[in-house]
Amino acid sequence: MTSVPQHSCSNCSMREICLPMGVGKQDIDRLENLVQNSKIHHQNDVVIRQDDAFHTLYAVKSGMYKSVKLNSDGEEYVVGFHLPGEIIGLDAIYPEVYTSSLIALTNSVLCQLDYEQLVTLSASIAPLQHQLMRLSSKEINTTQAFQSTQTAEQKLASFIHNLAIRNEVRGFSATELHLAMTRQDIANHLGMAAETVSRLLKQFQGRDVLDIKHREMSILDPAGLLLLTGCAHS
Amino acid sequence: MTSVPQHSCSNCSMREICLPMGVGKQDIDRLENLVQNSKIHHQNDVVIRQDDAFHTLYAVKSGMYKSVKLNSDGEEYVVGFHLPGEIIGLDAIYPEVYTSSLIALTNSVLCQLDYEQLVTLSASIAPLQHQLMRLSSKEINTTQAFQSTQTAEQKLASFIHNLAIRNEVRGFSATELHLAMTRQDIANHLGMAAETVSRLLKQFQGRDVLDIKHREMSILDPAGLLLLTGCAHS
DNA sequence: TTGAGCGTTTGATCTAAATCAATTCAAGTG
């Protein structure tokens, strides 16, 4: 983990997705001043430890992270995966401790924002305040969306579709995905066995919906994939 | 559905849970002025229709509501149940339409708040701004919490335990619960069959964890119930 | 280059919970 002094929201390719969205030129430097030095992480670096006191929100600048919750039985649960432009830690505001650990899945960079300072600043920058609420709202939706899907097939299809959309929104490919996480991580996240993920992926391949080699996935038939989701997602 | 002109946050028994929490005496009337006339609803009244344009947040004053999402297949999904003091609509901020329909489960009352006005007001009342963020954060947690539970038994036990805690926080009984929703609603919400709910409740009764007659439930052994949850919840 | 160690795949078996099918119960209505 290394510190990078230089950082800038105005030059960041994620500025239209992340917190700065809608913030005018005259205010963006006030936001930039608040962003702490970015941190570079490597695969398996633990960035946040569950139950640590919450003071800081994080924004993913590049790479990918996962959030993992450990329950009292010692069972792990993969809460989700975080792509560039996404804010991490919104769920920790209420309990004032982080509710899950954060782990880098690949070489990745995070921006740090002191939560108290951010809230104070947002009171005087309306677009920032709105974006903060929008991002919280979005997170509520994300978490709710998957609950409604029922079969393992629908869950996995929804997961892949969701990942593709998120990739596309970020200016990456909507059809060529690199899976930074293991099959076990996906399975755990979706509440199924890793074997089931493996078998379903093979089945999706057989139906020419997608092609997958190790961690590289091509979506051959996006419409077919959407059908597999049960159409529950947009 | 009837309008009630009189309303007051300062006299409301939910003020320490709801939006006014932490707002000082000098500011609370500014919040009260923003609260629209409360609406009285009866069982099965549809308050919000999914996909309608979002402008208003709601706070439950009394009674109970459920949120229901209809997916493109025509399948229903019960997103959750809303108790007094809870804010409804935070998930609609991002998409700018309500993502589910809201239905009264019993005679109930809602307070209405114009979202834009609330955000504007919160910029000048720091405790209100904080509470808005806290409530959003809480909602993210709530939605995440159940995902980690696996078996039907754990899910149902968690659901009952969660309901009991929420009741207690509101100054109601932690052991005597009235279930305003049907078994089918509970089952749908937890992603299982109504028959499974019925069988599990009977099993919980057999183990003397709880006693249930129709819609009235007594939790006889709260510690035993917590054990059944897999201890994943606080 | 070889071997160790994950991650992944594939196959066989088992089980929790769904589905199907009836019956019972409760509350409201003409």
Add this chain to the structure above:
DNA sequence: CACTTGAATTGATTTAGATCAAACGCTCAA
């Protein structure tokens, strides 16, 4: 008050997906 209707229970059967078990294939380090 009987009658209707929706909710809840109970039992029998089926099945999706878990678990168990084994083999395979990368990747990395010595």
